[in-house]
Amino acid sequence: MSAADEPNGRRRLLQAAAELVAVAEEIEAVSVRTTAxxxxELRPRALLRAAPRFRPQRRLLRALTRRAGLGIAFSGGPLGRPISRMSGLAGPGRLAVHVLVLSLRLRIAAVExxxxxxxxxPVLQRLVTAISEDRDVAAARALRALFRDRGAQDALSAIAPMFGEIxxxxxxxxxxxxxxxxxxAMATGRGVMNTDPITGITTRVMSAMDRGAGVARPTEATPEEAVSLRTGDSIVAVLRNIQVVGTTGRMLIQSVLGPxxxxxxVVQAPGMRPGGPRNDSPQDLVGAFRNTVLRSSPYTxxxxxxxxxxxVPEQAEIALIGHSAGGSAVxxxxxxxxxxxxxxxxxxxxAGSPIDFKVPADSRTWIASITNQHDLIPVLDGQGSGSCFDLHPTWYTVDYADATHRFPLCHSVAQYAANLADDLPEARAHIDAQLTPYHGSLIRSQLYLLLDHTNPREPR
Structure with a gap:
C-alpha cells in the first residue's frame, strides 16, 4: 500500500472496528434477553409445566453456555450477574467479548x-501479541523488557498511542x-474509565479522599511573572501564561476589552501540582482523578x-482554557x-486533558480538544488515538503527533504551546479566529491561590 493510501486504509480499519462494536453490543443484548x-423458565410454575424433560430450560442453557452459541454468556439480572462474575474467573467466554477483542485488534492495527x-x-509487538492472546506471563515479561530496554520515558511514549486499546x-x-x-466501557466508547482496568478497583475510592468545596485567595505575581504574562487573546498566549503560572496551586483570570x-x-487553569496523592492544593493527584471521572471537585x-x-458579572461572556487536569476542571x-x-x-x-465523556450544559459552547498522540494523560478516560468513535462531531479536535515522542515532555504545556506555535498553524489560526471576541486590550489580570477549605494552609 502506498503512503497516499495509508489514511484510507486506517479509516477502513476503524470503520470495521466500529461495526464490530455494534455487532458485539447486539450479541450482548441477545445474551441479556436469553438470560432473562x-x-x-426456572420459576416453579415454568418448571412444573416443562417437567419431566425441561426442554425449554435446556435449550436456553445450551445457548448461554456452548461455544457454538453465545459462549458463557449469562448477562444481567439476578441470575446473570453472579454467574457472569464466576465465569469471568476462568477467562473470557462470551461471544460478544471475542468480537470486541477483534475490534480492538483492528484499532491497534490502525494505530500502527x-x-x-x-x-x-519488537518488544512492543511482543507485548501487544501476548495481551491480545491472553498470555499473562508473556505480557508481563514483555512489559518488563520494554521498560528495561527503553527506560520509563521511552516505554510510556511507545505505549501511549495504543494505551487505551491495550x-x-x-x-x-x-x-x-x-x-x-x-x-x-472502554472498548465500546460508552463511558469513562472510572475503574482501574488492571485491578478492578473503582477510582471513586481515591476520589473520596478529595474533600472540601474549594476556595481561592488572590495573590500577586512575582516581578518576573508579571513581565511574562500576556493578554490571553490567543491560544498560544494562554498556554504560555499557564506555563508562567506553573503547577504551583494557582490559576489566572484576565478581563479583556473586546473589539x-x-x-x-478568560479563565486559565494549569494542570496537576506535584507532591503526592494529597497535598495542600486541590490540583493534586486525587483532584486530577476526580476531575476525570466525576463532574465536580474542590478544584472546580x-x-x-x-x-x-x-x-465577573452575571451573564458575562467567559472563555475557560486549561491544560491537563486544568482542562478537565474547566x-x-x-x-x-x-x-x-x-x-x-x-x-x-x-490541551492534554481527558474530557471525552464530558458534555457542556450549554449547547452553544464551542469546545476544542488538543491532544498529542504520545501523551498518556488524555487517554486516562479510556479513549485515545485508536478510538473508532466520533464522540463529539461538533467539537474542534486537534489530535496530532510530533517529533517529540517522549512522555512526559510531550505532555508539558510548554510543548503544547510550541506545537501550536510552530507545527500546527492551521489549528492555531482556527482556534484564534474563534477567540476573536477576546482580542483586545487587557483591563485586569489576577492570580489566585487555590485551596481545599478543609486544609487552610497555603501550599508549600
Missing part, C-alpha cells in the same frame, strides 16, 4: 498505520471479573470562588448547569 428468558515506528519495535484488551481477557465492566467594546473574561469549586471574587465547569446559567460560557479549550 432462562430466569423465567499512523505510527509505523511501532511496528519496528488496557481494554487486558481488562476483557484476564481472569479478573471485577474489571470486565470497565473493559467493556466591540464588550468586557469579556475553587475556580468558581476565584471567578466570583474577580467580580470542562466540569462547562458541564454545570448552574454555572452556565450564571455566566455565558462561550469557549472551552483543553
Amino acid at each position: 428468558a432462562l430466569t423465567r 498505520r499512523a505510527h509505523p515506528e511501532l511496528t519496528r519495535d 488496557l481494554a484488551l487486558r481488562a476483557l481477557l484476564d481472569e479478573n471479573p471485577f474489571n470486565d465492566a470497565v473493559g467493556w 466591540d467594546e464588550t468586557i469579556r473574561y 469549586g475553587a475556580l468558581k470562588d476565584a471567578i466570583e471574587q474577580f467580580g 470542562m466540569n465547569l462547562a458541564q454545570d448547569p448552574e454555572f452556565c446559567g450564571r455566566y455565558r460560557v462561550t469557549h472551552v479549550i483543553a
Whole structure:
C-alpha cells in the first residue's frame, strides 16, 4: 500500500472496528434477553409445566453456555450477574467479548498505520501479541523488557498511542471479573474509565479522599511573572501564561476589552501540582482523578470562588482554557448547569486533558480538544488515538503527533504551546479566529491561590 493510501486504509480499519462494536453490543443484548428468558423458565410454575424433560430450560442453557452459541454468556439480572462474575474467573467466554477483542485488534492495527515506528519495535509487538492472546506471563515479561530496554520515558511514549486499546484488551481477557465492566466501557466508547482496568478497583475510592468545596485567595505575581504574562487573546498566549503560572496551586483570570467594546473574561487553569496523592492544593493527584471521572471537585469549586471574587458579572461572556487536569476542571465547569446559567460560557479549550465523556450544559459552547498522540494523560478516560468513535462531531479536535515522542515532555504545556506555535498553524489560526471576541486590550489580570477549605494552609 502506498503512503497516499495509508489514511484510507486506517479509516477502513476503524470503520470495521466500529461495526464490530455494534455487532458485539447486539450479541450482548441477545445474551441479556436469553438470560432473562432462562430466569423465567426456572420459576416453579415454568418448571412444573416443562417437567419431566425441561426442554425449554435446556435449550436456553445450551445457548448461554456452548461455544457454538453465545459462549458463557449469562448477562444481567439476578441470575446473570453472579454467574457472569464466576465465569469471568476462568477467562473470557462470551461471544460478544471475542468480537470486541477483534475490534480492538483492528484499532491497534490502525494505530500502527499512523505510527509505523511501532511496528519496528519488537518488544512492543511482543507485548501487544501476548495481551491480545491472553498470555499473562508473556505480557508481563514483555512489559518488563520494554521498560528495561527503553527506560520509563521511552516505554510510556511507545505505549501511549495504543494505551487505551491495550488496557481494554487486558481488562476483557484476564481472569479478573471485577474489571470486565470497565473493559467493556472502554472498548465500546460508552463511558469513562472510572475503574482501574488492571485491578478492578473503582477510582471513586481515591476520589473520596478529595474533600472540601474549594476556595481561592488572590495573590500577586512575582516581578518576573508579571513581565511574562500576556493578554490571553490567543491560544498560544494562554498556554504560555499557564506555563508562567506553573503547577504551583494557582490559576489566572484576565478581563479583556473586546473589539466591540464588550468586557469579556478568560479563565486559565494549569494542570496537576506535584507532591503526592494529597497535598495542600486541590490540583493534586486525587483532584486530577476526580476531575476525570466525576463532574465536580474542590478544584472546580475553587475556580468558581476565584471567578466570583474577580467580580465577573452575571451573564458575562467567559472563555475557560486549561491544560491537563486544568482542562478537565474547566470542562466540569462547562458541564454545570448552574454555572452556565450564571455566566455565558462561550469557549472551552483543553490541551492534554481527558474530557471525552464530558458534555457542556450549554449547547452553544464551542469546545476544542488538543491532544498529542504520545501523551498518556488524555487517554486516562479510556479513549485515545485508536478510538473508532466520533464522540463529539461538533467539537474542534486537534489530535496530532510530533517529533517529540517522549512522555512526559510531550505532555508539558510548554510543548503544547510550541506545537501550536510552530507545527500546527492551521489549528492555531482556527482556534484564534474563534477567540476573536477576546482580542483586545487587557483591563485586569489576577492570580489566585487555590485551596481545599478543609486544609487552610497555603501550599508549600
